[in-house]
Amino acid sequence: MLSDTVLKALNHQVNEEMYSWYAYTAMANHFDHVALKGFAAWMRTQAQEELGHANRLMDYIRDRGCAIDLQAIKAPPSAWDSPLAAIEAAYKHECHISKCINDLANLASKEGDQTTHTFLHWFINEQIEEEALVDDVVQQLRYVQDSPSGLFMMDRDIAASRPAGGETAA
Numbered sequence: 001m002l003s004d005t006v007l008k009a010l011n012h013q014v015n016e017e018m019y020s021w022y023a024y025t026a027m028a029n030h031f032d033h034v035a036l037k038g039f040a041a042w043m044r045t046q047a048q049e050e051l052g053h054a055n056r057l058m059d060y061i062r063d064r065g066c067a068i069d070l071q072a073i074k075a076p077p078s079a080w081d082s083p084l085a086a087i088e089a090a091y092k093h094e095c096h097i098s099k100c101i102n103d104l105a106n107l108a109s110k111e112g113d114q115t116t117h118t119f120l121h122w123f124i125n126e127q128i129e130e131e132a133l134v135d136d137v138v139q140q141l142r143y144v145q146d147s148p149s150g151l152f153m154m155d156r157d158i159a160a161s162r163p164a165g166g167e168t169a170a
């Protein structure tokens with residue numbers, strides 16, 4: 001069993017991960033709309049990973065004999081001024097999620113719940129990769145700046161960098 005405090009915080013993190021899925025799906029839709037199909041595919045892979053994170057948390061809550069309490073997912077924006085603005089927003093969001101996970105792990109420790117604390121290690125490590133991956137794209141977009149040919153080259157390459165249908169369950 002989980003304490004009410006830890007359970008509430010884990011349920012909240014499910015909502016954060018579902019929002020991540022929603023926000024990245026909105027970015028993928030936006031990239032499709034502006035004919036950047038490579039960026040759209042890359043973002044859809046990111047979104048799928050977020051569903052995997054939500055599922056991992058829900059499996060854990062269930063395994064601990066507790067009830068999953070799904071909440072409404074807030075609406076994300078539907079358009080961004082530029083590819084850089086969108087990916088910068090994604091990077092900022094990943095940093096927010098890292099802080100959420102860190103706070104959650106601290107809370108589990110404070111509650112004396114070492115099982116949940118250990119479970120959260122996977123997420124702590126995952127966030128290193130998540131931040132680094134998105135930050136790479138931010139930096140590449142800054143090199144490209146206003147060069148359409150640079151952007152089209154990136155769009156071609158980015159889809160191949162993370163094939164669709166990759167990690168979906170983790």
Ligand SMILES: [Fe+2]
Nearest residue numbers: 017020050053
């Ligand atoms: Fe996530």
Ligand SMILES: [Fe+2]
Nearest residue numbers: 020050094130
């Ligand atoms: Fe993420």
